[in-house]
Amino acid sequence: MSKYLDLSIKEIHELLVEKKITPLNLVEEALERIEAAKDLNAFITVNDKVREEASTLGEVDPDNLFFGIPIAIKDNIVTKDLKTTCASHILDNFIPIYDATVVEKIKNAKMLIIGKANMDEFAMGSTSETSYFGAPLNPHDKKRVSGGSSGGSASAVAGGLVPLALGTDTGGSIRQPASYTGLVGMKPTYGRISRYGLVAFASSLDQIGPMTRTVYENAALLNILVGEDEKDLTSVKKEKEDFTRFIGDDIAGMKIALPKYFVSEIVDKEISDRIKEIISLLREKGALVDIIDMKYLDTAVNLYQIIAMAEASSNLARFDGVRYGFRADNIDSVDSMYAKTRGEGFGDEVKRRIMIGSYILSGENAKTYYDKALKVRDDITKEFARIFKDYDLIIGPTTTRVAPMLGMTKDDPHKAFMDDVLVIPVNMAGLPGLNVPVGINSEGLPIGLHIIGKSFAEATIYRLASFIEEVER
Amino acid sequence: MDKLTREEVLHVAHLARISLTEEEIEKFRGELKILMDDIDKIKEIKDFDEEMMYTPVDGNARLREDEIGDMLSAKDATINAPKKNGSFIEVPVMINE
Numbered sequence: 001m002s003k004y005l006d007l008s009i010k011e012i013h014e015l016l017v018e019k020k021i022t023p024l025n026l027v028e029e030a031l032e033r034i035e036a037a038k039d040l041n042a043f044i045t046v047n048d049k050v051r052e053e054a055s056t057l058g059e060v061d062p063d064n065l066f067f068g069i070p071i072a073i074k075d076n077i078v079t080k081d082l083k084t085t086c087a088s089h090i091l092d093n094f095i096p097i098y099d100a101t102v103v104e105k106i107k108n109a110k111m112l113i114i115g116k117a118n119m120d121e122f123a124m125g126s127t128s129e130t131s132y133f134g135a136p137l138n139p140h141d142k143k144r145v146s147g148g149s150s151g152g153s154a155s156a157v158a159g160g161l162v163p164l165a166l167g168t169d170t171g172g173s174i175r176q177p178a179s180y181t182g183l184v185g186m187k188p189t190y191g192r193i194s195r196y197g198l199v200a201f202a203s204s205l206d207q208i209g210p211m212t213r214t215v216y217e218n219a220a221l222l223n224i225l226v227g228e229d230e231k232d233l234t235s236v237k238k239e240k241e242d243f244t245r246f247i248g249d250d251i252a253g254m255k256i257a258l259p260k261y262f263v264s265e266i267v268d269k270e271i272s273d274r275i276k277e278i279i280s281l282l283r284e285k286g287a288l289v290d291i292i293d294m295k296y297l298d299t300a301v302n303l304y305q306i307i308a309m310a311e312a313s314s315n316l317a318r319f320d321g322v323r324y325g326f327r328a329d330n331i332d333s334v335d336s337m338y339a340k341t342r343g344e345g346f347g348d349e350v351k352r353r354i355m356i357g358s359y360i361l362s363g364e365n366a367k368t369y370y371d372k373a374l375k376v377r378d379d380i381t382k383e384f385a386r387i388f389k390d391y392d393l394i395i396g397p398t399t400t401r402v403a404p405m406l407g408m409t410k411d412d413p414h415k416a417f418m419d420d421v422l423v424i425p426v427n428m429a430g431l432p433g434l435n436v437p438v439g440i441n442s443e444g445l446p447i448g449l450h451i452i453g454k455s456f457a458e459a460t461i462y463r464l465a466s467f468i469e470e471v472e473r
Numbered sequence: 474m475d476k477l478t479r480e481e482v483l484h485v486a487h488l489a490r491i492s493l494t495e496e497e498i499e500k501f502r503g504e505l506k507i508l509m510d511d512i513d514k515i516k517e518i519k520d521f522d523e524e525m526m527y528t529p530v531d532g533n534a535r536l537r538e539d540e541i542g543d544m545l546s547a548k549d550a551t552i553n554a555p556k557k558n559g560s561f562i563e564v565p566v567m568i569n570e
Binding site for chain 1: 485486488489490491492493494497500501504505507508509511512514515516518520521522523524525526527528529530535536537545549550552553554555556562564565566567
């Protein structure tokens with residue numbers, strides 16, 4: 001088996017430019033690797049036209065860094081004529097008739113979509129075990145999960161099947177699996193990337209982002225994905241910028257805050273100790289790191305449960321068995337068509353969240369739960385703004401523990417949320433956040449550092465992340 | 474362990490238009506109670522302002538001009554429908570005379 005996919009994107013690009021290899025070579029290698037690593041269960045669908053698509057690029061001169069590079073797309077992002085299931089029985093035969101805006105951008109850059117990555121059903125979960133197609137496994141230890149909800153994207157990149165993947169992050173679903181599998185995962189600022197064609201879970205929180213092996217490749221891929229889109233009215237118009245521009249800069253003078261909560265007793269000691277070592281290192285290199293008090297961080301899971309379940313119950317009302325997807329048999333009325341289709345089509349986690357979400361939004365409950373959550377959400381956002389008056393970045397561990405064993409959180413509706421306790425606050429405020437690997441624990445499992453930036457300050461996050469990556473190397 | 478009543482589970486299942494088997498009703502009595510207790514914790518937060526945040530986007534949504542744009546063909550619009558008849562989607566009888 002060839003080993004081109006183990007090279008950096010820059011090295012692969014040079015080989016393509018020099019015509020020493022072709023996009024088809026890369027695709028063949030990725031497909032062989034996927035076949036050999038079938039047990040990882042990283043993909044729900046492999047693109048059976050990808051060889052053909054790669055062949056058409058054979059005579060074309062590479063025009064950008066990502067030309068001809070295979071990429072995995074999380075299966076809640078629609079791809080024209082390529083099955084998109086959201087890891088749910090209710091969509092297990094759904095063939096989209098259009099491309100998501102990010103998919104259009106990826107195709108314009110002539111990247112090759114190798115397949116659709118496994119995930120938690122409708123991105124609801126933190127271990128990808130709610131997938132209708134079974135859980136993807138962690139390449140570092142196949143008895144462990146690769147996290148969620150973008151677990152298949154994480155397994156695919158960490159397992160070396162593809163160098164790049166897209167994930168989505170509603171409450172940590174890019175950063176947490178990146179941490180569990182030792183990858184760089186960025187949740188960009190809300191509005192940075194168009195959500196058009198992302199099957200909505202919680203619309204005010206969802207954001208698409210890149211999952212990669214290195215900081216540089218992450219920033220370079222983000223360059224391609226961003227931009228205002230008239231099809232997503234929450235996408236934001238910004239001056240074009242190069243997210244790689246601060247990579248390699250030194251960090252002297254950077255002002256960094258570490259909230260006490262992020263190294264409190266909720267975090268595994270081995271992880272807190274590793275974070276404390278990083279802090280010493282940063283100080284040594286001239287960065288200012290203050291340990292600070294920050295309010296409302298401990299409320300974020302509670303807010304997330306209310307806001308995400310409420311928005312999900314509304315968004316998932318569209319799955320009614322009429323226009324697309326699965327429809328139950330033996331129905332005698334429209335009402336029974338809705339209820340039976342949804343009862344048979346959704347898995348347990350999704351059912352729980354839609355039921356609680358419907359309850360949250362019904363009658364007076366909307367005031368008690370939803371409105372109150374939006375008020376505290378405003379407070380937590382202002383608290384971030386207060387910290388960011390004095391600091392460039394906020395850091396902490398991405399997760400409270402390393403990747404758990406398979407089956408540990410399954411069917412525990414509470415634990416599933418607690419896996420994301422450190423990453424959820426970022427979604428509340430719409431801020432950018434990134435996981436960068438910071439070594440392994442005594443069992444050889446990856447530990448991740450979480451870097452949070454001001455709105456639209458992704459380039460500053462990459463500056464610190466690249467410094468840490470370099471030191472870790 | 475505390476559980477919801479059977480009726481409470483059926484109530485939220487109806488709100489969500491989800492049919493449940495007997496086995497599921499029993500299972501969700503406990504599981505939904507855990508989530509109900511979780512969301513109730515919001516009541517304990519005393520220190521908060523009245524301003525609400527619906528979206529992280531400043532200045533809220535811009536709107537497009539209300540103009541006719543691209544349209545789907547009947548074939549595309551019905552291509553994923555689980556039951557169809559020509560260019561129509563079939564559903565159960567909605568109004569009984």
